[in-house]
Amino acid sequence: MRNFKPMDGGGQYWDLVLTGSAGVGNVSLTLSGVGHIPPGYGVYVFDVSGGRTLGTGEGSYQLSLAETGVLRIVIVRGVRA
Numbered sequence: 778m779r780n781f782k783p784m785d786g787g788g789q790y791w792d793l794v795l796t797g798s799a800g801v802g803n804v805s806l807t808l809s810g811v812g813h814i815p816p817g818y819g820v821y822v823f824d825v826s827g828g829r830t831l832g833t834g835e836g837s838y839q840l841s842l843a844e845t846g847v848l849r850i851v852i853v854r855g856v857r858a
Contacts, residue, residue, distance in 0.1 A: 791852040799846035806838045806850065818856050825849040 795804060806822075814820065822831040822838055826849045831838050842848055 789854045793850040793852070795840065795842065795848040795850065797842045797846050799842065799844055801842055801846070803839050803841050804848075806840055808835045808838075808852070810835075812854075814854065818854070821853045821855070823851045823853070825851050 793806075795806075797804065808820065808822070819833050820835065821833055823829070824831050824840065826845075826847070831840070831850075840848055840850070
């Protein structure tokens with residue numbers, strides 16, 4: 778996630794923590810209405826708990842609560858640094 782930064786002036790950053798019973802299975806995260814995204818910019822979804830990029834843009838993401846029952850997600854509307 779160090780290679781991304783919010784847009785100057787119009788960037789946004791959301792830090793989410795999803796919790797549930799450990800090992801229950803998958804949850805769905807749906808992004809919509811992110812607003813106008815200028816050319817060269819995007820919306821990036823990161824699984825901080827697992828250290829991976831989940832995807833870019835609006836849409837649905839299927840996530841696993843795994844063994845801990847806690848999942849930390851970061852959403853950045855910005856540019857690659």
